[in-house]
Amino acid sequence: xxxxxxxxxFEFRGGLITNLSPLQxxxxxxxxxxVLRNFEPSIExxxxxxxxxxxxxxxxxxxYGDARVHGSGQxxxxxxxxxxxxxxxxxxxxxxxxxxxxxxxATGGVSYNAATNRATxxxxxxxxxxxxxxxxxxxxxGTGTIQGVxxxxxxxxxxxxxxxxxxxxxxxxxxxxxxxGTVLVNGxxxxxxxxxxxxxxxxxx
Numbered sequence: 214x215x216x217x218x219x220x221x222x223f224e225f226r227g228g229l230i231t232n233l234s235p236l237q238x239x240x241x242x243x244x245x246x247x248v249l250r251n252f253e254p255s256i257e258x259x260x261x262x263x264x265x266x267x268x269x270x271x272x273x274x275x276x277y278g279d280a281r282v283h284g285s286g287q288x289x290x291x292x293x294x295x296x297x298x299x300x301x302x303x304x305x306x307x308x309x310x311x312x313x314x315x316x317x318x319a320t321g322g323v324s325y326n327a328a329t330n331r332a333t334x335x336x337x338x339x340x341x342x343x344x345x346x347x348x349x350x351x352x353x354x355g356t357g358t359i360q361g362v363x364x365x366x367x368x369x370x371x372x373x374x375x376x377x378x379x380x381x382x383x384x385x386x387x388x389x390x391x392x393x394g395t396v397l398v399n400g401x402x403x404x405x406x407x408x409x410x411x412x413x414x415x416x417x418x
Contacts (some may be wrong), residue, residue, distance in 0.1 A: 225259045270380045274371045276355025277301050278385045282309065283331055285346040290319070290336045294350055297332055299374050300325035302356055308350040313341040 227245030232240070238245055246252075246260065255261040278298035287293065294301075306317045322335030357374040364370075369380050370388070377389040399409040 228254045231330070234309060244251065259381055269369055270382050271416075272351070272384050273353065273355065274359055274373045276352055276357045278330070278374075280307075280350035280352065282344045282346060282348040282350065286343055288340055288343050288362075290335045290339050292336060292340065292344075293331060294334060295329070295331045297325070297330050298376055299354070300327075301332055301334070303350055306354050307350050307352045309340075309344045310351075311342075312344045312348070314338070315353065315404075316340070326378065330404065354402055371418060 215282065221263075225244050225246075227242045229247075230245045231247060233242065233245075238247060244256075249260065251263050251328060252260045253263055268335070276299070279296045279375045280294050280301075281296045283293040283295035301318060301323055303322055305316050306315055308315055318339045319335045319337045322337075324333040325330070325410050337418070343374040350401055360372040362369060362371045367381065369382075371378050371380070376387055380386070381389045393412075395412045396410050397412045399411040403409060
């Protein structure tokens with residue numbers, strides 16, 4: 214006798230269960246889900262289609278730290294930036310506070326100094342004007358996996374490239390701080406605009 218297809222009805226129920234094999238799902242929990250794409254378990258049983266979502270913050274989570282211009286008076290296609298926790302990459306794009314335009318790092322255009330957390334960039338186009346010292350750099354693209362996201366007291370906190378950032382929906386602010394060791398004043402009676410310290414285990418920018 215020839216084999217014939219047979220069909221059996223079953224209800225979509227059981228919720229999302231990811232620790233069973235497809236065979237176990239079929240035999241033990243028909244109707245349960247191993248993967249849900251654009252669906253979620255419904256509070257009324259079964260599943261419901263996700264209606265959609267809105268971005269909490271349209272800005273990307275910074276990939277390299279709180280990047281800033283290092284030194285005023287820069288012009289042309291060379292730009293020195295500081296406050297980088299990681300090296301930026303060729304092809305990355307960014308904007309500079311107070312300077313018109315979007316800029317792209319040229320191929321082979323990154324010279325990164327990990328000791329000072331600074332990079333000398335070669336750009337594909339010249340700067341429209343000279344940026345101010347410590348002007349904010351906002352990367353539009355970047356690399357590095359976002360390792361975690363959490364909502365807390367009306368804010369969202371995200372972890373990327375060993376740094377923590379906070380957003381209330383309109384841009385990200387770095388909230389993690391670097392570790393410099395146990396820093397102590399080196400000598401009493403210091404005055405004026407300079408201060409000698411010791412105990413540093415990292416470079417202060």
